[in-house]
Structures are given as C-alpha cells and as structure tokens.
Amino acid sequence: MDNFTFYNPTRIVFGKDKTANIGKVTAPWGQRVMLLYGQGSVKKTGILDTVKQSLEQSGITVFECGGVQPNPVLSFAQQAIEAFRADKLDAIVAVGGGSVIDTAKTIAAGVPYDGNVWDFFSGKAKVESAVPVTVVLTLPAAASEMNSGGVITNEQTQQKFNIMGDPLYPKASILDPVNTFSAPLHHSLYGVVDAMVHLLEGYFNTTSHNTALQDRYAEGIIRTLMESASVIKTEPDNYEARSNIMWGATLAFNGLAPCGLGATGFPMHMIEHSLSAIYDVSHGAGLAMILPGWMRYRLLNSPERFARFAHTVFDIQPTADPVADAKQGIVALEKWLGSMDIPANLQQGGIPVAEIPQIAQNAVMLAQKWGLKEYTTDVITEVLQYSAGE
Ligand code: NZQ
Ligand code: ZN
Numbered sequence: 001m002d003n004f005t006f007y008n009p010t011r012i013v014f015g016k017d018k019t020a021n022i023g024k025v026t027a028p029w030g031q032r033v034m035l036l037y038g039q040g041s042v043k044k045t046g047i048l049d050t051v052k053q054s055l056e057q058s059g060i061t062v063f064e065c066g067g068v069q070p071n072p073v074l075s076f077a078q079q080a081i082e083a084f085r086a087d088k089l090d091a092i093v094a095v096g097g098g099s100v101i102d103t104a105k106t107i108a109a110g111v112p113y114d115g116n117v118w119d120f121f122s123g124k125a126k127v128e129s130a131v132p133v134t135v136v137l138t139l140p141a142a143a144s145e146m147n148s149g150g151v152i153t154n155e156q157t158q159q160k161f162n163i164m165g166d167p168l169y170p171k172a173s174i175l176d177p178v179n180t181f182s183a184p185l186h187h188s189l190y191g192v193v194d195a196m197v198h199l200l201e202g203y204f205n206t207t208s209h210n211t212a213l214q215d216r217y218a219e220g221i222i223r224t225l226m227e228s229a230s231v232i233k234t235e236p237d238n239y240e241a242r243s244n245i246m247w248g249a250t251l252a253f254n255g256l257a258p259c260g261l262g263a264t265g266f267p268m269h270m271i272e273h274s275l276s277a278i279y280d281v282s283h284g285a286g287l288a289m290i291l292p293g294w295m296r297y298r299l300l301n302s303p304e305r306f307a308r309f310a311h312t313v314f315d316i317q318p319t320a321d322p323v324a325d326a327k328q329g330i331v332a333l334e335k336w337l338g339s340m341d342i343p344a345n346l347q348q349g350g351i352p353v354a355e356i357p358q359i360a361q362n363a364v365m366l367a368q369k370w371g372l373k374e375y376t377t378d379v380i381t382e383v384l385q386y387s388a389g390e
C-alpha cells in the first residue's frame with residue numbers, strides 16, 4: 001500500500017426523515033443563510049418546505065436563491081456572490097444534486113475573495129477561506145456532499161473546470177434516501193455510472209501493485225451500485241436500493257477510494273468535462289459514452305487489471321488469455337449499460353463524431369491543467385475514436 005494522507009471533516013447525517021435535522025446542523029454555522037436550489041424539483045417534492053421549516057425552527061433567517069441549472073454556469077454563481085454580500089449572509093444551505101452543491105461551493109469561495117471567482121478554477125488563486133456550506137442531497141452521483149471539489153462551466157470560454165480546497169468540505173450533509181425517490185430514472189442511473197467511474201479511475205489508473213483492499217472496496221461498491229440500479233428501474237421507491245446508491249456514491253468519491261493507490265489521474269473525467277462543456281450532456285451519461293472506448297484504448301497497458309474487472313464485476317470465467325477476458329468484460333459492461341438505457345458510445349449519446357477534433361482540442365486544456373501528460377490532442381482523439389460507436 002502506498003503512503004497517503006486522508007482528511008475529511010464533513011458530518012454525515014444519514015437516514016429516513018433526517019431532512020428535518022438541517023436546521024440543527026446549520027445553526028452553529030450561520031443565522032442568515034442563502035437557501036440554494038436548482039430548477040424547482042425540490043418545490044414539487046416538498047423537500048424545500050421541510051428544509052425551510054427546519055431552518056426557521058432553529059431561528060435561522062432564510063434567503064431563497066433558486067435556478068441553478070444542471071452543468072452549472074459561472075455567471076449564475078457570480079450573481080449569487082453579489083446577492084450573498086448584499087444581504088450580509090453568513091452560510092449557504094444547498095438542496096439538490098452535484099450542480100447545486102458545486103455552485104454553493106463556488107459562491108462560498110467567491111464571497112470572501114476580492115478577485116474573480118474563476119481564478120480558483122483557472123489555477124490563478126488557491127481557496128484560503130470560504131463561507132460554510134451545509135447540504136441536503138437529492139441526487140447521489142458526484143459525492144460533492146462529502147468532498148472538497150466543485151465543477152463549473154465558464155460559458156464564455158466553454159471551459160468546464162474544477163475548484164478544490166479544504167475550506168470547501170461541507171460542514172454537514174443530510175443523506176435521506178427518501179429524497180431520491182423522485183429523481184428521474186435516467187438521472188439516477190447516470191449518477192450510478194458517475195460513482196462507478198469515480199472508482200474505476202483509480203482502479204484502472206493506479207500505479208501501485210499492492211491494492212488488495214482498494215480493489216475489493218471498488219468492486220464491492222460497483223457491484224452493489226449495479227444491483228441497486230436494476231432494482232430502482234422497476235421499484236423507484238425501494239428504500240434499501242436507494243440507500244445503497246446514496247451511500248455508495250458518497251463512498252466512491254469522498255477521498256477514501258484512492259487511499260494507498262499512489263498517483264492515478266482522472267482521464268475519463270478530463271474528456272467528459274469537455275463533452276458536457278460543449279454539448280450540455282449529463283455528466284454520468286458523458287462518462288458512459290467514454291468508459292468502454294477508453295477501456296479498449298487502455299487495456300493493453302495492464303491487461304490483468306482489466307481482466308480482473310471482468311472476472312470480479314461481471315463474473316466472466318477466467319481463461320489463460322487476460323486480453324480476451326478483458327474484452328469480454330467490456331462487452332458485458334456495454335450490454336449492462338444498454339439494459340439500463342444508458343448510452344455506451346458517442347453515437348448512442350447523440351454526439352456528432354465529426355466534431356471529435358474540436359472535443360479533443362477542448363479536452364487537452366484540462367489534460368494540461370491536471371498534468372495528464374500522456375493525453376496529448378492525438379491521444380484524446382484516439383480515445384474518442386474508440387468511443388465513437390459503429
Ligand atoms: O434542478 P433540479 O430541479 O434540482 O433538477 C435536477 C436536475 O435536473 C434533477 N434532480 C435532482 N434531484 C432530484 C431531481 N429531480 C427530482 N427529484 C430529485 N430528488 O436531476 C437533474 C440533475 O441534477 P444535477 O445536480 O445536475 O446532477 P448530478 O448530481 O449528477 O451533478 C452533476 C454535476 O456535478 C459535477 C458534474 O460535472 C455536473 O456538473 N461533478 C461534481 C463533482 C464534485 N463536486 O466532486 C465530481 C463529479 O465527477 C462531477 O464532475
Ligand atoms: Zn464524476
């Protein structure tokens with residue numbers, strides 16, 4: 001196991017009816033809060049009312065700020081920073097999925113900063129302080145509820161970049177699986193894929209040779225996510241399946257999975273962020289379009305690893321030929337994605353393959369920012385061609 005440092009200060013409150021605890025966990029951090037949410041699903045489901053009531057019962061004054069869009073944009077966060085300052089607020093309560101939480105973190109970093117909040121995304125500035133954020137999660141996927149990252153698109157430059165920093169860990173997050181019953185099935189399944197890929201980025205890209213614990217951690221969560229995904233397809237209100245997906249997605253990207261794996265890198269995310277920056281596809285769907293193609297591009301690099309994935313996740317019978325086993329695993333993965341109505345390549349996702357050169361141009365900026373030296377424009381183009389589909 002390689003050396004590592006693990007730090008995560010977020011308090012998790014998990015379970016049925018826990019939404020009503022948001023007032024209690026927020027009160028130590030602020031008395032005048034911005035209540036941030038998305039395009040209105042939380043109004044329809046009644047989650048917003050429960051949150052407001054709980055905050056007000058704790059003596060907190062609420063300032064609503066709705067309208068965060070999926071694939072959230074910089075201009076919205078910039079306006080919200082101004083509103084937060086004008087109203088002299090002291091904390092943010094984010095109610096929603098990754099897009100709302102990431103926007104909350106962007107506002108949180110931007111409020112105490114004199115310059116343009118994009119400086120944190122472009123790498124010009126580091127997050128030294130942030131206003132406190134608490135969360136009520138409604139869609140498991142990004143794990144933003146228990147990590148220190150956030151992703152925003154700069155509409156002007158078509159760059160989907162990320163912010164990171166210890167001050168951005170949410171102070172507390174409420175994870176009530178019941179709040180996810182209403183999530184549209186396709187978004188729920190995209191969330192499952194996002195969580196799977198968070199684990200697979202480490203699993204396939206590890207530089208360590210001693211990964212017994214980490215491998216089983218990833219495989220166990222992935223198998224559980226896939227089983228639970230099949231359940232919610234026909235039973236969206238199945239509490240146990242929703243619980244496994246909710247906690248599984250958090251565990252996939254709260255910093256535990258890569259502990260001991262050494263340097264890994266996030267190449268599939270690097271490419272996907274360019275897809276969703278340009279075409280506004282859902283993040284998990286974009287990842288699903290890239291994953292099988294990227295595995296084909298990469299498998300000769302470490303065939304045993306890809307074969308192991310086929311054996312342990314898809315129960316492919318081991319043979320003497322790891323490359324053949326690995327390929328069978330990729331086909332099984334594509335089949336599973338198909339059975340969930342999730343696009344498994346660019347064509348299935350409606351991405352114009354003639355535009356692969358532009359996507360690669362956009363992605364290479366992020367590859368350079370993340371230090372993914374192997375991923376030149378040519379290599380990214382090659383991965384995208386593997387992902388193009390028939
Ligand atoms: O806008 P509302 O009305 O809330 O509707 C949302 C949205 O349309 C809807 N939804 C969420 N919960 C619901 C619900 N509808 C009904 N009932 C509910 N309970 O679902 C749609 C998608 O929501 P969104 O927040 O965009 O999805 P997700 O959680 O997948 O977040 C995606 C964003 O997270 C970023 C992605 O790039 C993308 O921008 N990521 C953030 C990461 C992080 N902070 O660490 C890491 C990830 O790799 C990812 O990049
Ligand atoms: Zn992701």
